[in-house]
Amino acid sequence: KMHLRAFVQEEDVDVAIRVMLTSFIRAQKQSIFKALQKTFKKFISNKKDNFQLLFYLLNDLVQSYQQQHNCPLSNVKIDLNLFKSSLQQYNIYDPSSFYQSKLFKQQFKILSNSNFIVPI
DSSP: OOOOOSSOOHHHHHHHHHHHHHHHHHTSOHHHHHHHHHHTHHHHOOGGGHHHHHHHHHHHHHHHHHHHHTOOGGGOOEEHHHHHHHHGGGTOOOOHHHHTSHHHHHHEEEOTTSSEEEEO
């Protein structure tokens, strides 16, 4: 989130850099996208907004699943283990608190008695 303040704070600059880099990286082809994402991960991730990063990565997995399986959003199932393994490159090993967050619950749910995340 950006805030209107009388003075610019370091957090505002970090958010602006993150937004610009994320937009640029997402506009690239898939092959370049992954390389740029790895290169700039320290600028994209921030301890304060790990939930937003997790949400972004989950949405990326959803889009990839849709493209690979050529299916509508209602048929998408993301394996929890796949999601967890994709987080390791960002040094995030326990996303359990993310699953309880409002951000997650607004658009996703974990199927009971299974290891899949599905969009709502």
